[in-house]
Amino acid sequence: MSGHSHAHAHGHAHGIAPDADRGPLLAAFGLIVAFMLVEVVAGIASGSLALLSDAAHMLTDAGALALALVAMRLAQRPARGAMTFGFRRAEILSAQINGATLLALAVVIVVEGVRRLLTPPDVGGTTVLLVALAGIAVNLAATAILARADRGSLNVEGAYQHILTDLFAFAATAVAGAVVIVTGFTRADGIAALLVAALMLRAAYGLLVASGRVVLEAAPVDLDPDAIGRALAAVPGVAEVHDLHVWEVSSGFPALSAHVIVGRDTDCHAARRELQVLLQERFGIEHTTLQTDHEGGELLEISTAQLRP
Numbered sequence: 001m002s003g004h005s006h007a008h009a010h011g012h013a014h015g016i017a018p019d020a021d022r023g024p025l026l027a028a029f030g031l032i033v034a035f036m037l038v039e040v041v042a043g044i045a046s047g048s049l050a051l052l053s054d055a056a057h058m059l060t061d062a063g064a065l066a067l068a069l070v071a072m073r074l075a076q077r078p079a080r081g082a083m084t085f086g087f088r089r090a091e092i093l094s095a096q097i098n099g100a101t102l103l104a105l106a107v108v109i110v111v112e113g114v115r116r117l118l119t120p121p122d123v124g125g126t127t128v129l130l131v132a133l134a135g136i137a138v139n140l141a142a143t144a145i146l147a148r149a150d151r152g153s154l155n156v157e158g159a160y161q162h163i164l165t166d167l168f169a170f171a172a173t174a175v176a177g178a179v180v181i182v183t184g185f186t187r188a189d190g191i192a193a194l195l196v197a198a199l200m201l202r203a204a205y206g207l208l209v210a211s212g213r214v215v216l217e218a219a220p221v222d223l224d225p226d227a228i229g230r231a232l233a234a235v236p237g238v239a240e241v242h243d244l245h246v247w248e249v250s251s252g253f254p255a256l257s258a259h260v261i262v263g264r265d266t267d268c269h270a271a272r273r274e275l276q277v278l279l280q281e282r283f284g285i286e287h288t289t290l291q292t293d294h295e296g297g298e299l300l301e302i303s304t305a306q307l308r309p
Contacts, residue, residue: 039135053169063101095207109196113194132171218247232260244258275288
């Protein structure tokens, strides 16, 4: 078998929000939690399921922000012991928890929303409208704060998108409150609640699918392993590429390993360096492990008969 076998690996920080982003996340978290408590009280007082469902959605927003802060702290810990990648996947676990919570709350809201459509209760339209308008203002402030942070981080971008979708929920709730005031059609509250639940289901699906891909070590959605393999095999001196694996250690942190066969007279070290540059510049993959071997190696077979005296 060929006697020239080499492996190389190196890692860089990916997808981790800097400490400067901690301030915007904390400020947005404070706004969301404070208004969520106000909305729970108002929802119970007015009998509005739309307000309570909005509060549930805001609870998941607060959870997303809190988990983003925790994941940010964990991801910055250095790798040690058995945790050779550190705690980079903490954000993936937080995304799964957040997605599962959204899914469970959405199911509860759908069941209660349907019940209220069949038997609509009295709803305080004025309270619903005023709180929903205040919610729109709070979410606009929170999104403006998070917009100043580094949205290249999945933690920050995920929290930003979560709060942004809340604007649609509050808009639906405000419309429901206005309809109740003008027409007395109390079923509008249940309809708005179902719209909020639909938004929650959409967010839950996205979170669970994205985090599930990382847990199952699927290739990043923007990277095609077949295209990467063809690009590597097209490099002069490369005869064959196999055992190619592309996965995400965490969001924004793609990794690759492959076994590369180069020509008998090819400088395997230079070929490996060229492949690493290609992977970084064309595909954005910096963490690579490439084993290079020269083609044409043969196993030396020794029979037992040759060993007898």
